[in-house]
Amino acid sequence: MAPGLSERAGLRLIARPLALLAIVAFFSIRIVVAPYSAGSDIAQFRGFAESFEARVFCMYIYSERQDNWPYSWLYVYPPIMGLLLSGLANYVDSGVDFYWEEGTYRVVVDRGWVVSLKSIYIAADAMLVAVLYKYWGLLPALAYAAMPAAIYNSSIYGMFDHLALLPLLASMVLALRGRFAASGLLMGLSVSIKQTMLLPVLFLVLALSTRVGLAHVATIMASFLFLVSATLSPFLLLCPAASAEISSFLEYMSRIYYPEPIVYSFNGLSSIASYLHRFYGADSIILVRAWPLLFAFFSALSVMTIIRLWRDPDTGRFLVKSAALGYMSFTATYWRVNYQYLIPLAVLSLVAALKSKGLPRMAWLALALTINVWPILYPVSFWFRVHVEPDPLGLSISRYLSIGILDTWAYVVYGCLLTGIQYLVLLIEYRASRTVNARVD
Numbered sequence: 001m002a003p004g005l006s007e008r009a010g011l012r013l014i015a016r017p018l019a020l021l022a023i024v025a026f027f028s029i030r031i032v033v034a035p036y037s038a039g040s041d042i043a044q045f046r047g048f049a050e051s052f053e054a055r056v057f058c059m060y061i062y063s064e065r066q067d068n069w070p071y072s073w074l075y076v077y078p079p080i081m082g083l084l085l086s087g088l089a090n091y092v093d094s095g096v097d098f099y100w101e102e103g104t105y106r107v108v109v110d111r112g113w114v115v116s117l118k119s120i121y122i123a124a125d126a127m128l129v130a131v132l133y134k135y136w137g138l139l140p141a142l143a144y145a146a147m148p149a150a151i152y153n154s155s156i157y158g159m160f161d162h163l164a165l166l167p168l169l170a171s172m173v174l175a176l177r178g179r180f181a182a183s184g185l186l187m188g189l190s191v192s193i194k195q196t197m198l199l200p201v202l203f204l205v206l207a208l209s210t211r212v213g214l215a216h217v218a219t220i221m222a223s224f225l226f227l228v229s230a231t232l233s234p235f236l237l238l239c240p241a242a243s244a245e246i247s248s249f250l251e252y253m254s255r256i257y258y259p260e261p262i263v264y265s266f267n268g269l270s271s272i273a274s275y276l277h278r279f280y281g282a283d284s285i286i287l288v289r290a291w292p293l294l295f296a297f298f299s300a301l302s303v304m305t306i307i308r309l310w311r312d313p314d315t316g317r318f319l320v321k322s323a324a325l326g327y328m329s330f331t332a333t334y335w336r337v338n339y340q341y342l343i344p345l346a347v348l349s350l351v352a353a354l355k356s357k358g359l360p361r362m363a364w365l366a367l368a369l370t371i372n373v374w375p376i377l378y379p380v381s382f383w384f385r386v387h388v389e390p391d392p393l394g395l396s397i398s399r400y401l402s403i404g405i406l407d408t409w410a411y412v413v414y415g416c417l418l419t420g421i422q423y424l425v426l427l428i429e430y431r432a433s434r435t436v437n438a439r440v441d
Helices: 003-036 040-061 079-091 111-136 138-146 148-157 161-176 180-193 195-209 214-237 246-254 268-280 285-289 291-308 315-331 339-354 358-371 380-384 392-398 408-440
Strands: 096-101 104-109
Touching (some): 003 111, 003 138, 003 148, 003 392, 040 079, 040 096, 040 111, 040 214, 079 111, 079 180, 079 214, 111 138, 111 161, 111 339, 138 148, 138 339, 148 339, 161 180, 161 195, 161 315, 161 339, 180 195, 180 214, 195 291, 195 315, 195 339, 268 285, 268 408, 291 315, 315 339, 358 408
Antiparallel strands (some): 096 104
């Protein structure tokens, strides 16, 4: 064997156990920090859990804040997460206290609830790493384990968007293997966990329609609709009053306002609008209201790109990019993007980057890296003291997790950069799709 080949083989033998050891180390970080911090959603989810447990199928008829909810925002998710929360609450005898103290509204979550809920999130992280490792390789698995965005989402703030991504990734694998009914069921499960996965599912089905027969597409859609209907219909049929509340629910979801605080705004135009309104008194709400037009443009160009990419010889890459473009149609245009929405995009962008070459690889990688910058900028130590009783060990750890920038303007720039990169990725992929067709012709 040539010396160069022998050295490379030896490096691979060393690299694999080192990478697996690094994955274990990054999950150790998750486990260590999880008990000492909590985001506002973890507190609100305890209230949702109690309401689901008490009202079950009539949960959706309550369009106003309930007495056991610390905050006013409503349960706007499909029922699966509510059932999971209420089931967990049956086994965790701890909750949340909220009260006024010297003019300050305090929301304090019991550490037992924090650890229980985050254990599910961290387990989902582990399952994502396993899926990425098995079907896409060690590098994306290691990259996800190390992502500041993923660590922040599951172990510091605590949110469940990656739970919805897991069945979507698995559905791609099953579709590639010709198991279309099972693939459609997992797509339905993904949307039934969080509705933000609807666009990537639809774009994924569009991509599959260019590769498989219409009969297989029909199988996927039938399975998808069956799963979604099976999870949602009991809440509509067994509690007819819930149907009457749909209009109120849609009205609540359609309200448009200046997103505040700007540090949590991840749409560039919305961030600019809020900044101009807050600091200069400008009536800039038109920038926020423009999102439907931007959505129509971005979605149309994404569909055109997918149609032009259908000749891509790598079907797996084609499916990942299609799902990512579908998801970006939401995250690049919607006026109120929360950080947790970006976790699935970070993963899809990472996989797309690793399966691409040249300029598209650089663009997808830039997007994944940009998403992961925010938890380094943001003072994450805030979540180690605002909703849990501050712990000296947790506070000392939190000081090393981020830079802690407080300047509002920095986050306006970040929001614009993040949004701009998503448009840039789309334009680069659209241009690259012409090259794919020309090469095949």
